[in-house]
Amino acid sequence: MEAAASLVNWPSEGITRVPFQVFSDDEVYEREQQRIFRGPVWQYLCIEPEIANPGDIVTAWMGETPIIVTRDAEGQIHAMVNRCAHKGALVALRGKDNAKHLTCVYHAWSYRLDGRLRSIAFQKGVNGKGGMPEDFDVSAHRLQPVRVASFCGLVFGTLSDETPPLEEYLGPRMSAFIQRNFGRPLKILGRHSQIIHNNWKLYAENVRDSYHATLLHTFYTTFKVNRLDMDGGIVLSDKKWHHISYSKRATFNLDREYLTAEVHSAKYGAKHGDSALEGPQLLDAWDEFDDGITHSIQTVFPNLVFQFTLNSLAIRFFAPKGVDKTELKWIFLGYERDTPEQTEMRVRQSNLTGAAGLVALEDGCINEFVQRGTVGAPERAAFIEMGGRVAESNESSRATEASVRGFWHGYREIMGF
Amino acid sequence: MQVLERREARAGDAADAGHDIRQLLADYAHALDDDRLEAWPDFFTEDGCYRLTTRENVAAGLPVGIILCHGRGMLRDRIAALRTANIYEPHWYTHVLGPASIDAEEGGWRVRSNFSVYRTFESGESMLYGAGRYLDRVSRTASGMRLRERTVVLDSRCIDVLTVIPV
Structure with missing residues (x-):
């Protein structure tokens, strides 16, 4: 909090003044990414008609974080960060798609529609040589999950565990x-x-x-x-x-x-x-x-x-x-x-x-x-x-x-x- | 002999039509580039349709794009609004047109051509506003070639700043 306060010297008049600095300061922008867009807020991801069918996939953004939203074979909606657990590459490249799995094009790490890793290429090596260490565990890796909630066909996500439930966040009038x-x-x-x-x-x-x-x-x-x-x-x-x-x-x-x-x-x-x-x-x-x-x-x-x-x-x-x-x-x-x-x-x-x-x-x-x-x-x-x-x-x-x-x-x- | 003459005459018509259509497309672009926007509705038939949209919307078969005008009245309203009501930073266009392919159809021609439009704001910088294709249906009327329908398909989904002047 102290560091935050020293970054911006907000006028004593409070909410009737807005320092122009907050519109052009790179440090403020970085802090917003962390405190707001990766923080305790619900952000819009898509609407349900875009992911009406099992296997439907759309990409979205939460601030600068790329997101994947899917509907799995059971009809469940999932959201996860669009970043391979291996090297961090984007996994979903198209804005809209339908597929059984999500596969990173870089080294073919393949994920289920709920983000869990299902297999990786050359796990046991090629011709008995190379491959992952013996203790490599597929189930220990996955795409970073995003909390997801849907209200009236609107799908929201949040990257923070502290965000209150969606309807509480919106409040009764909203x-x-x-x-x-x-x-x-x-x-x-x-x-x-x-x-x-x-x-x-x-x-x-x-x-x-x-x-x-x-x-x-x-x-x-x-x-x-x-x-x-x-x-x-x-x-x-x-x-x-x-x-x-x-x-x-x-x-x-x-x-x-x-x-x-x-x-x-x-x-x-x-x-x-x-x-x-x-x-x-x-x-x-x-x-x-x-x-x-x-x-x-x-x-x-x-x-x-x-x-x-x-x-x-x-x-x-x-x-x-x-x-x-x-x-x-x-x-x-x-x-x-x-x-x-x-x-x-x-x-x-x-x-x-x-x-x-x-x-x-x-x-x-x-x-x-x-x-x-x-x-x-x-x-x-x-x-x-x-x-x-x-x-x-x-x-x-x-x-x-x-x-x-x-x-x-x-x-x-x-x-x- | 007679048959041949008739065929030549038809070829002559087609050549004339091609010339007149290409002239229509050029005049349209030059009117917009020269800020003669009041002339814009006159390039259409009375009930002509103008649609500015994106490749994505066309591919998905979605009816809403960026601008949709049915009839010269709505076209004239667009120009009246930008001349008197809308507030924006003045800017100018330069259209660069590609060759048109022209196919006869019942009542006129289907025409497809590519374009790019450069835009210059008050800052003096010229930037690409957009590139894409015109999908037109053209008819010959008593007052010359007119657009019954012009669908402007932008390659991009993103409009830089805004769109005021039609493309």
Whole structure:
């Protein structure tokens, strides 16, 4: 803890300040790999439809640790580090595969789908010469196991024995909302990823930041997909690590702030009027739930996001690839039960988010602007006081940075800063 | 003799069509490279379909890619959004096109060609945005050759930074 404290000198104001150093410091990045990504957190690995059949294999990442997820012949899901017990080479090389065993291409060490070593080549040597020592024991070696847990078709892993059970880690409010969105068989509609040139935590802040969403993302506001003058709120988990931000489109009530506060987005709307879309079918949608919520963003600490914008359900997973590089993965989903018309609407609405998302593409560059702006001033700090100085739920307003403060609360706790 | 003339005439049509299709593909790329983005929807038929996706999604038969527009209205909305609503660092493209293979089909032609697109941001650096293939269905209309369908298949799954300008 002492060493951690001396690495970063966190301002005395606490969670309302974030020292810019944490976005560009290599030592901080290394410590995050150890304390967070190899630490007591559950991280997203895949969804169950990707490993539906016995022998299905997918690869994933937990921070910089390569992971294999499998379904064995009995239907059991396993996760293990993708690192051969012999020399440390990657064992699974393809993103998706189906096989009876996992065999390292280097020296043909072969593992069962649960990670146990089953055989090695030339154990007894060749022509009676060479080979492993007499006391070599196949059962003493295996791929490093990863604790795995599945909830509503979402498969998570953790490298720490201290991580509490998954549902306890998520807490009741977060679990209930995951159940709402993922509680029926899922169908993958498509995927892609984005390389964003910023520290992973800038995206973690960005997706928790309901203050920016309708200021920067003009399309959102203009076409009334999400605005702060709709009913909505912020829910933080008990430990403040995770959050939900939601809004209800039917409750839109034009607020003067949008017209008077030099808000770029409102100017566009005022100039072009409501019927600006020439292809209005883009926003064709149906009410899937009876709670009135038409847009939601949910985060799970450290690097997972669930999006439900109109009917566009997606998983966003952002993997650190260095102190100033992050891969943001998008997986667009529907349900097995969807009608062709519903699938078509979800597919069309996928234009709203992703690397070319009409309401979200700005996030591909905005965090890089912060990275570039802050890299030369590690001793300075961000100012995060919108909506007060605490990290508490607020179900009456989203003009707040409460969930951003919640992230930093969790981050400081786990990092010892 | 008559038969031969007819065959030559047909060959002449095909040659003209090939020329016109290659011109369409070049004009399309040059319009994007020259920032004449408002012309983009006009390269399509009124109900034309544009799809930007990845090799992985195509191989898996998945419908969601990166951009999907049905009809010129959605195409025009894309351009209106990037001109007036979206916020991003200005950048420019240079398309480099490969030769097109052209096969006649009912109502037009199926066309396949390769591309690479270089992108230059404000920093002045040019980087490869992506490489892949155009899978097109082209028809001759009263106003010339038009795309009924353009599927842009990127080799890569990863988009660097973002995609604003169509490919």
